[in-house]
Amino acid sequence: METGASNADLGVTSVAVQPKTVTVLVGDSMQLTASVIMSNSRPPNSVTWTSENAGLASVSAAGVVHGRAVGPLFIRATSGSKQDSAAVTVVAPSPLPVASVSVVPSSVTVTVGGTVALLTTLKDANGNTLAGRAITWASGSTGVATVNAAGVVTAASVGSATITATSEGQSGTAAVSVTTVPVATVTVSPTTASVLAGQTVQLTATPKDAGGTALSGRPVTWASSNVGFATVSASGLVSGVAAGSATITATSQGQSATSTITVTTPTLGAPGTVSDLAVPAVTDSSATLSFTEVTDGAGQAAGYDIRYVPAPTLSWGGSVPSVTRGTCASPVAGTLIGAKRTCTVLGLTAGTIYSFQLVSFRGTLTVNAVFGPLSNVATATTAASTAPIASVTVSPVNGTVTVGNVLQLTAALQDAAGRALLGRAVAWSSSNTGVATVSSTGLVTGIATGSATITATSEGVSGTAPVTASAPTSGGTVLLQENFQDAGFSGRGWYDDYILPVTTAQHMPGATSALELRMAPGATGGTFGTSARHLFPATSTLYVSYWVKYSDNWVGSASPDHPHEFYVLSNQDGQYAPLADDWLTTYIETNFMGGAGTPRISVQDNLAINRSMGTTPLNLIGVTEQRSVSGCNGMLETNLFSECYGSGTYNDKQFNRVGTAVFKAQPGAGYKGNWNHVEVYLAMNSIVGGVGIPDGVIQYWLNGVLAIDRHDVMFRTGARANLAFAQFVIGPYIGGGSPVDQTMWVDNLTLATRHP
The missing domain is CATH 2.60.40.1080 (Immunoglobulin-like)
Structure with missing residues (x-):
């Protein structure tokens, strides 16, 4: 029963709660009941309900349980001294699904x-x-x-x-x-600009929204108000056409902006000068050049012709080659005035000093180029090759040297790919030092007649060359022997400007002094004077021998002509005759280009020209008796370059050159900075039937190696059958002035009638 009248506790026998176990949802209610049994059949007593944990569930006086929070608890029913309970579990209600x-x-x-x-x-x-x-x-x-x-x-x-x-x-x-955000405005930059006709200027258009924020990816169209003055590309690049003004309009989604372009006619000037040419990096086969780009004189970046030589100095000229390999290959196109430019020269030789120079230009190279001044000269030495030596070649092969004389041998080292290797140590030896000895530089000296094998060895690899030492032949009559032992030249037959400087600081091994000929910068002649002369008995054959050494920076005139060094005049020229406008002048000299020297024997006979035959360049075939150089008389010789009856005063000259430079720019055999032995033999041509025959001889040896060998020269004609060699002159001369302060030394000069 849920309720009952209050009776004495004594009559309650028991209390029973139903159900004994119950589950109720949070927020829901559940009815419990309690049965009270009385003794003596008395009426049921009343019941009191209580919750063990009212936070989890409450219970009313009527036994109704209400779930409040999840958890277990007991609900009790009490009557008198008797009680009973029910186990209640409060659970959360199951959620309803999303519908x-x-x-x-x-x-x-x-x-x-x-x-x-x-x-x-x-x-x-x-x-x-x-x-x-x-x-x-x-x-x-x-x-x-x-x-x-x-x-x-x-x-x-x-x-x-x-x-x-x-x-x-x-x-x-x-x-x-x-x-998309709509374009509200467009701006063009710059709003005004000037451009030269033929040049360009870049405009930039920026579409913006209403808030002024730049909008990317919006299409822009460009237009020019006057394409006769300026045109504009789809990217906003304006090209000047002719002097005048044009309005350039940029439009995007119906919004526009403009820029005013003024086109002017360019004022052409000379291309700029590169003054910072440098070599910041090298390998064993390449060099990296750097320089600042300059104007071409018309407002654009200039183009560049880059040249180089394997030498410590460079004098610009036709014989100095342009770069042909690498990104420095000429012509190099300009990019931007003031930009720092780098490029690479490929195909260089390892361990070699190189000089580089460039010239800026406008136009097309070799067609209509306008050149600026030459740049500074930049030098660098390539890294030494680490490749092993594969072969050693000694030259000349089968050399011959007379006893008491010398022969210079050279050793060429190559790697397995055939590339030259420089800077490697070479040891020289002779198989028979009783016949020929060899120095540490490959200079062979004849000791006695016989044969010897000369061996050059480098890093375990050797090359050989047989050398024959022959007995000396009669050297004919000695005409002059000058050892430059002191300054008393007049006492030894020298005259004219004979005050020659003698130095003890430079001389051949075994000697004590030598002649020193210094050329000051800009000077046309030596610092000592103009020329020192020496007469000798007239002879139709002449042998000249001397030793010469050039300063390391010697560049001569750095041109195909000059410097003149030694002159041989004839017996039909006065003892004070000029050194060019004569009946016969033979020049013995070496022309240097890129620091390397090419020997040359030149013959000139200005006074032999019959000027009554007409104006130049009249062909003088048939009048051979009027001049001596056969190449200028219709009998063209081979392997020479001739100037025949050309314009100017000194216009009748025949050049006999060595095909390649033999005075080397780099240390080693034949280096110009070593003492080198020069020998020259001249023999007058025959006169047959009163007519000159081209069978004269010009020969030139350097360190015992024959470099010029001509037997078809006509020094004289029948009109001057008695022409002979009779005067020797020392007179270095550079017509354009010496480009640098440079010096040459001469020792042990000998003149004789025959080659020994």
């Missing part, structure tokens, strides 16, 4: 780059709003719009996208339309 999902706003428009937040409403089947349920978001076109886990949509590109929100299998959508 529908709605997204708001259901449609929205956003501009590219903008964002919008979407919201969802979840409901159960009864239409009750549900909270705390998991939601996932997705975009049907992520290229147009993306959405994050919070439902924030970001517009990516123009188009449409469906955004879907899903919870417990139920979905809702929103339609998103993405549009």
Whole structure:
């Protein structure tokens, strides 16, 4: 019973609660009952209900349990001294599933780059709003719009996208339309500009939104108000056409802006001068050059012709080659005035000093180029090759040396690919020192008649050359022997400007002094004077021998002509005759280009020209008796370069050159800075039937190696059958002035009638 009249406790026998175990939902209620049994059939006593944990569940006086929070507890019923209880478990109610999902706003428009937040409403089947349920978001076109886990949509590109929100299998959508931000204004930079006709200037257009923010990716069209003055490309590059003005307009999505362009006629000037040419890096086969670009004189970057020589100095000229390999290959196109430019020269020899120089130009090289001044000269030494030596070649092969004389041998070292190797140590030896000895530089000296094998060895690899030492022949009559032992030249037959400087600081091994001939910068002659002369008995054959050494920086005149060094005049020229306008002048000299020297024997006979035969360049065939050089008389010789009856005063000269430079620019055999032995033999041509026959001889030896060997020269004609060699002159001369302060030394000069 739930309730009963109050009776004495003595009559209560027992209390029973039903049900004994019960489960109730939070927020729900459950009825409990209590049965009271009395003794002696008395009426039931009353019942009192109590909750063990009212925070979990409460109980009314009538036994109704109301669930408040999840958890277990006991509800008790008491009557008198008797009681009973029920075990109650309070549980959470089961959630209702999501029945529908709605997204708001259901449609929205956003501009590219903008964002919008979407919201969802979840409901159960009864239409009750549900909270705390998991939601996932997705975009049907992520290229147009993306959405994050919070439902924030970001517009990516123009188009449409469906955004879907899903919870417990139920979905809702929103339609998103993405549009562009409209162009509100356009700016053009620069707003005004000047450009030379034939040149360009770049304009830039910037579309902006209403807030002034730059808009990227918007199409821009360009137009010129007057294409006769200036044109504009699709990218805004304006080209000057002719002097005048034009308005350039940039338009984007209906909005426009302009720039005023003034075109002027260029004032042409000389291309600029590169003054910072440098070599910042080298390898064993390349050099990197750097320089600052200069103007071409018309407002554009100049082009560049880069040249180089394997020598410590460089004198610009036709024989100095342009770079042909690497990014420095000429012509090098300019890029931007003032830009720091680098390029690379390839194909260089390892361990070699190189000089580089460039000239800026405007136009097309070899066609219409206008050149600026030459740059500074930059020098650098390539790295030594580490390749092992594969072969050693000794030259000349089968050399011959007379006893008491010398023969210079050279050793060429190569790697397995045939590339020359420089800077390697070479040891020389002779198989028979009783016949011939060899110095550490490969200079062979004849000791006695016989044969010897000369061996050059470097890093374990050897090369050989047989040498024959022959008995000396009669040297004919000695005409002059000058050892330059002191300054008493007049006492030894020298005259004219005979005050020659003698030095003890430089001389041949075994000697004590030598002649020193210094050429000061800009000077045409030596610092000692102009010329020192010595007469000798007239002879139709002449042998000249001397030793010469040049300073390391010797460049001569750095041109195909000059310096003149020694002269041989004839017996039909006075003892004070000029050194060029004569009946016969024979020049013994060496021309240097790029620091390396090429021997040359030249013959000139200005007074033999019959000027009554007409003006130059009249062909003088048939009048051979009027001049002596056969190449200028219709009998053209081979292997020589002739100037025949040309313009100017000194216009009748025949050049006999060595094919390649034999005075080397780099240390080693034949180096110009060593003492080198020069020998020259001259023999007058025959006169047959009163007519000159071209059978004269010119020979030139350097360190015992024959370099010039001509037997077809006509020194004299029948008109001057008695012409002979009779005067020797020392007179260095550079017509354009010496380019540097340079010195040559001469020792042990001998003149004789025959080659020994």
